Amino acid sequence: MMGTFLLYRTLQAFVTLAVVSIIIFLGVFALGNPVYVLVDPSAPADVVEQTIRRLGLDRPIYEQYGIFVTNALSGDLGTSYTHAQPSLALIASRFTATFELVLASLVIAVALGLPLGLIAGYGKNNWVGRTLSSVSILGISVPIFWLGLLMIIVFSLELKWLPTGGRGETVALFGVETSLLTLDGLSHLVLPAMALSLFPLALIIRLTRAGVREHSQMDYVRFARAMGIRPAKLLFAYVLRNVLIPIVTMIGLIFGTLIAFAVVTETVFAWPGIGKLLIDSIKVSDRPVIIAYLLFVVVMFLVINLIVDVINAALDPRIRLSGTS
Amino acid sequence: MPLSKLRKATRGLSAAVMLVSCVMSADAAADTLTIGTRSEMTMDPHFFWSTPNRAYNVHLYGSLVRLNNAMRTQPMIASKWILVDETTWDFKIDPAARFHNGSKVTAKDVEASFKRASTLENAAASYKGALRGVASVTAIDTDTVRVKTKKANPALLHQVAQISIIPANIAVSANQGDFISGKAAIGAGPYKFVRFKAGDRLVLERNEAYFGPKAKWDKVVFRVISDDAARVAALLGGDVDLIDYVPPSDVARLKRESGIKVFRSTSDRTMFLIPDVGRNVSPFVTDKDGESMNKNPLQDVRVRKAMAMAIDRKSLVARIMDGAGTPANQNVAPDVLGHAAALPGIKYDVSAAKKLLAEAGYPNGFGLTIHCTNDRYVNDARICQALGQMLARLGLKMKVEALPKAVMFPRIRDPKGDRTSLMLLSFGSGTSGDAGGTLTHTIHTFDKGRGFGTWNVGRYSNANVDAVIEKAVTTLRANDRAKLQSKAISLAIADMAVIPLFYNNVIVASRKGLSYTIYADQSTIADAAVPAN
Numbered sequence: 057m058m059g060t061f062l063l064y065r066t067l068q069a070f071v072t073l074a075v076v077s078i079i080i081f082l083g084v085f086a087l088g089n090p091v092y093v094l095v096d097p098s099a100p101a102d103v104v105e106q107t108i109r110r111l112g113l114d115r116p117i118y119e120q121y122g123i124f125v126t127n128a129l130s131g132d133l134g135t136s137y138t139h140a141q142p143s144l145a146l147i148a149s150r151f152t153a154t155f156e157l158v159l160a161s162l163v164i165a166v167a168l169g170l171p172l173g174l175i176a177g178y179g180k181n182n183w184v185g186r187t188l189s190s191v192s193i194l195g196i197s198v199p200i201f202w203l204g205l206l207m208i209i210v211f212s213l214e215l216k217w218l219p220t221g222g223r224g225e226t227v228a229l230f231g232v233e234t235s236l237l238t239l240d241g242l243s244h245l246v247l248p249a250m251a252l253s254l255f256p257l258a259l260i261i262r263l264t265r266a267g268v269r270e271h272s273q274m275d276y277v278r279f280a281r282a283m284g285i286r287p288a289k290l291l292f293a294y295v296l297r298n299v300l301i302p303i304v305t306m307i308g309l310i311f312g313t314l315i316a317f318a319v320v321t322e323t324v325f326a327w328p329g330i331g332k333l334l335i336d337s338i339k340v341s342d343r344p345v346i347i348a349y350l351l352f353v354v355v356m357f358l359v360i361n362l363i364v365d366v367i368n369a370a371l372d373p374r375i376r377l378s379g380t381s
Numbered sequence: 382m383p384l385s386k387l388r389k390a391t392r393g394l395s396a397a398v399m400l401v402s403c404v405m406s407a408d409a410a411a412d413t414l415t416i417g418t419r420s421e422m423t424m425d426p427h428f429f430w431s432t433p434n435r436a437y438n439v440h441l442y443g444s445l446v447r448l449n450n451a452m453r454t455q456p457m458i459a460s461k462w463i464l465v466d467e468t469t470w471d472f473k474i475d476p477a478a479r480f481h482n483g484s485k486v487t488a489k490d491v492e493a494s495f496k497r498a499s500t501l502e503n504a505a506a507s508y509k510g511a512l513r514g515v516a517s518v519t520a521i522d523t524d525t526v527r528v529k530t531k532k533a534n535p536a537l538l539h540q541v542a543q544i545s546i547i548p549a550n551i552a553v554s555a556n557q558g559d560f561i562s563g564k565a566a567i568g569a570g571p572y573k574f575v576r577f578k579a580g581d582r583l584v585l586e587r588n589e590a591y592f593g594p595k596a597k598w599d600k601v602v603f604r605v606i607s608d609d610a611a612r613v614a615a616l617l618g619g620d621v622d623l624i625d626y627v628p629p630s631d632v633a634r635l636k637r638e639s640g641i642k643v644f645r646s647t648s649d650r651t652m653f654l655i656p657d658v659g660r661n662v663s664p665f666v667t668d669k670d671g672e673s674m675n676k677n678p679l680q681d682v683r684v685r686k687a688m689a690m691a692i693d694r695k696s697l698v699a700r701i702m703d704g705a706g707t708p709a710n711q712n713v714a715p716d717v718l719g720h721a722a723a724l725p726g727i728k729y730d731v732s733a734a735k736k737l738l739a740e741a742g743y744p745n746g747f748g749l750t751i752h753c754t755n756d757r758y759v760n761d762a763r764i765c766q767a768l769g770q771m772l773a774r775l776g777l778k779m780k781v782e783a784l785p786k787a788v789m790f791p792r793i794r795d796p797k798g799d800r801t802s803l804m805l806l807s808f809g810s811g812t813s814g815d816a817g818g819t820l821t822h823t824i825h826t827f828d829k830g831r832g833f834g835t836w837n838v839g840r841y842s843n844a845n846v847d848a849v850i851e852k853a854v855t856t857l858r859a860n861d862r863a864k865l866q867s868k869a870i871s872l873a874i875a876d877m878a879v880i881p882l883f884y885n886n887v888i889v890a891s892r893k894g895l896s897y898t899i900y901a902d903q904s905t906i907a908d909a910a911v912p913a914n
Contacts, residue, residue: 088791091505096430098812098822099510100832107507137505138421139579140428140557149579205610212618220618221611222604223581326606326615328580336421336607339756341787 062362069358073351077128080350081121089113090341094137124347133351134344136337143348147330152232153223154322154329158314160236160245161253162307169257170303173264178272178291188261195258204251204324211247219244221326248325252318256310263306267299301368308364316353412599417606417621418905422583424560426545426568427498430508432809435543436904440585440601442545442568445472445491445526446538450900450909451716452649452814454538457593458486458546458569459526467533467857468516472541474524477592480548481567481574488520493549511543511812513832533855535862539814571596571908580605585907601907616641616890623895625905627888629705629759635890642913645705646899648887650809652758653712654751654768654880655823656685657802659840665802667748669778674747679802679839683741685877689727690734691775692768698883701760701767706883711870712808712819714884716901718859719816719866724874727881734775746776753805754790755783759885765805768882793838796829800838807885808836809902815859816866820850824873841878 091108108114112123127134133143141149176185212220224244226233235241271277272295280290319331330349337345420433426442439447445459459472478486495518498508515537516529530537547555551565559565566574571593572585583603587596604621606612609628615621617638627635627643635641656679657663663677678684694708710726713719738746749772753765762783769779784792793800808819826842827834833847834840846869853865873879887899896913900906 087787089794090787090791092790092794093787094429094506096432096506096510096812097808097836098513098818099430099506099835100513101829101835102832103507103510103513104835106509107505111503111505135503135557137503138423138429140423140425140503141561141579145558146579153581205614208611208614208618212620213614216618220614220620221606222615222620223578323608324611326604326608326611328578328605332580332607339785339787341791 065358065362069355072358073354076354077125077347077351078121080347081117081124084343084346085117085120087341090137090343093341133348136345137342138337138340139342139345143344146333146345147349147352150328150330150333152234153327154315154318154331156234156236157245157248157252157321157327157329158311158318160249161314162256162311164249164253165256165260166307169260170264173261174268174291174296176261177265177268185265189265192258192261195254198254200251200255200320201324203254204248204321207247207251208324218247221248221324223328248321248327251325252314252321256307256314259306259310260303263303264299267302268295271295271298297371301371304367304371305364308360312353312357312360315356413602414598414600414623414907414910415602415604415621416905416907417612417615417624418603419607419612419626421580421605421607422603424566424577425557426547426560427494427501427508428504428557429506430511430543431506432902432904436906437583437603438545439570439904440572440907441566441570441574442547443478443486443570444544444546445541448539448542448814448902450898452539452810452901454542454814458491462538464857468530470528470530470537471521472526472528474526475592476524478569479590479592480569481588482548483590484548486546486569487523487549488526489523490549490552491526491546492518492520493552494546495544497552498544508544511540513540515540533857535815535854535857535859536813536817539812543812572601575600597908597911616892619892623889623891623897623910625889625903627890629703629888632703632705632888640893642891642893642895644889644891644897644899645886647707647714647716647901648809648885648903649714649717649901650807650885651709651712651714651819652706652764652805652807652882652885653709654882655801655804655806655839656688656877656880657800657839658685658878659842663802664799665750665752669745669748671748678741678743678747681741682876683737684743685880687734687737687741687775688772689877689880690730690737692771692880692882693729694727694883695729697764697767701763702883705759705886705888707886709881709883711874711881712823712879713810713816713866713870717810717816718814719853719863719870721867721870721874723867724871731774738775746778748778748780749803750780750782750801751803751805752782752784752789752801754786757786758807761805764882768805804838806836806838815862816870817854817862820866820869821854824869824878825850839878841873841876843872843876843878846872846878
């Protein structure tokens with residue numbers, strides 16, 4: 057069962073990748089010749105032409121795509137025009153920064169969001185629930201760049217508790233640079249992680265509240281209550297388990313979205329992650345990085361969806377892993 | 382202002398915390414300079430030619446000569462140079478020059494570095510672009526490098542100043558990753574490589590064995606903060622000592638802060654408009670009703686002059702640029718060699734401009750689209766909108782189109798495409814050290830084969846002007862060259878080949894207690910900052 061499922065998903069992933077790579081290539085091609093954006097204005101025309109030929113940018117698009125695919129299959133997604141580094145290595149080197157930022161913000165969101173959502177949903181339409189639900193609307197609608205700047209003004213410029221931005225000191229853990237283990241690193245992480253957590257936090261509160269309220273009306277809860285099961289056990293062992301399924305799906309998606317597009321937070325807090333890398337690369341037409349990045353994001357989402365499906369199947373035996381579901 | 386209220390509200394609370402944090406930060410090394418910089422760095426010194434990259438390289442690597450803040454050449458690895466004949470230069474290497482690993486800098490190292498800089502694979506913005514007209518660079522003995530140029534080439538010193546010198550064995554074997562890890566980051570500059578983290582920071586320390594004047598700081602940290610607001614916040618928060626590319630709109634506020642100093646000076650860049658004078662029918666010129674026209678009014682010099690007179694440069698600089706500029710009457714900045722000092726200013730006079738436009742046969746104006754970038758120059762899109770309004774007052778029916786540079790530049794460089802009818806451009810003179818670069822690239826007739834007029838998007842062409850420009854680029858005597866270039870500028874401005882707007886400023890801000898010397902090409906240099914007395 058699991059084997060067929062994985063095989064089917066892998067095949068599906070390859071088809072998706074092939075289609076997306078063509079779309080990305082067409083899109084990037086439409087931007088125009090990147091060399092004109094990158095060269096210093098005083099570079100003479102013949103040097104520019106030579107460069108274009110050497111990079112193969114004068115060839116027709118299908119030839120360029122062919123060369124790209126051939127190289128990609130041998131693991132070479134091109135060298136960044138501006139960073140002088142293979143684009144995959146570049147993405148990998150910045151990925152940990154984004155990953156720990158997103159991880160921290162999701163931990164905050166789940167640790168606060170689930171209990172708050174449960175409180176808001178369990179009590180019968182009480183003021184706590186209403187307040188939490190209106191506050192969470194604020195969390196969804198406040199633009200993050202504004203919130204980020206506000207947090208910098210309050211916590212960094214006025215209170216001077218936390219640094220204004222950047223990534224703090226890192227230490228290597230199993231070869232991966234992380235700032236989660238140093239005090240300086242954590243102090244740099246707090247503000248951006250809080251800013252980034254607001255949106256998923258609000259969503260989790262709302263989803264949990266809605267789920268709990270919905271399930272409290274259901275027959276199995278009534279029967280359980282009638283059987284005299286303790287409210288705490290009922291809530292955590294039965295209701296929460298059911299409520300979690302849509303939340304896990306959502307967290308999976310949000311996780312991917314935050315990693316791929318945390319660009320606003322990363323820009324405001326000068327966090328050296330991959331979202332910032334993408335925007336900077338688009339600005340200067342760093343074609344190999346743009347393409348590698350978007351393909352990386354596709355792969356990431358495919359993997360996340362796979363993990364979400366597996367977790368949901370574990371949570372609810374009625375959900376079955378199969379190629380067709 | 383909700384933000385200022387918030388700041389007031391928290392001020393009281395912060396006083397106590399501030400006291401604590403001051404005590405805590407007092408023991409941070411007094412001789413570390415932390416710079417919040419806009420631009421990311423490319424660590425391989427021969428991979429990506431750009432002004433910001435050159436500025437980082439100057440700290441780490443030496444070059445034969447280096448440029449000072451006014452873009453004048455100074456000896457560095459070459460202690461002196463001799464012009465053997467019109468096209469042959471001999472550079473004598475300073476016998477004291479050493480690389481960070483202790484080995485002597487030899488002519489072989491210089492030769493190998495130039496070779497690597499002009500042949501490196503995958504380089505999209507190759508340093509070869511800096512070596513226009515250079516025929517060869519060879520070591521003729523251990524401490525003499527001979528550079529042959531194709532013609533007499535007065536810009537040569539500025540050109541060799543672009544090329545970083547590294548040991549020959551590294552030049553042959555190193556790959557890009559070795560410069561990122563620091564393994565190959567061995568130069569002859571005043572600072573040594575400590576650590577680099579992509580997108581985050583570059584850390585340098587003083588090279589105690591440097592053969593020239595000692596570096597001013599024990600340690601220099603460049604922190605990449607590309608967002609304007611975040612960079613300003615980092616300075617205000619005391620996380621960095623100095624920031625470059627200060628947005629003009631924040632200058633007034635920064636000046637009010639007691640702990641901050643703002644430094645401002647003229648740059649070598651000029652903003653100007655390029656009208657399409659080359660085509661008999663221009664794609665973005667229409668009549669008043671938006672119908673296409675069978676002629677191009679921009680070809681009439683009276684129309685171009687009318688447009689130039691309809692632009693209120695003072696308000697443009699004061700309101701849109703928040704004072705960060707000076708009204709211009711030509712496309713070469715005042716401190717640049719060749720600037721035509723005798724040229725009169727362009728008068729702002731809308732009624733005279735209207736009269737001139739009527740005289741040219743367009744009493745009711747015509748339709749015109751102005752194109753500009755929205756992410757290349759400070760306030761570029763806003764400048765464009767203001768210009769659109771000013772030209773509308775002249776009676777033109779204006780459209781403003783602001784595009785990202787990733788879209789705009791390929792479009793205007795495509796000789797077969799539509800290009801633009803009127804576009805905003807800024808050009809600096811750093812790499813030629815005089816008006817030569819601007820003139821050959823934006824004023825000389827477009828000539829792909831000979832590499833002239835690369836940025837002459839409007840295809841202005843005047844044989845007289847071309848002759849003067851060509852004579853100037855091979856005139857070695859600076860005074861004679863400056864005279865020729867002034868003449869070329871005067872002729873081109875009489876034709877209104879380009880419509881000058883203003884000379885740009887460079888703005889840098891620091892914490893109190895520092896003094897900073899501005900570099901005209903906007904390079905950010907650690908040793909330009911010194912503790913103020």
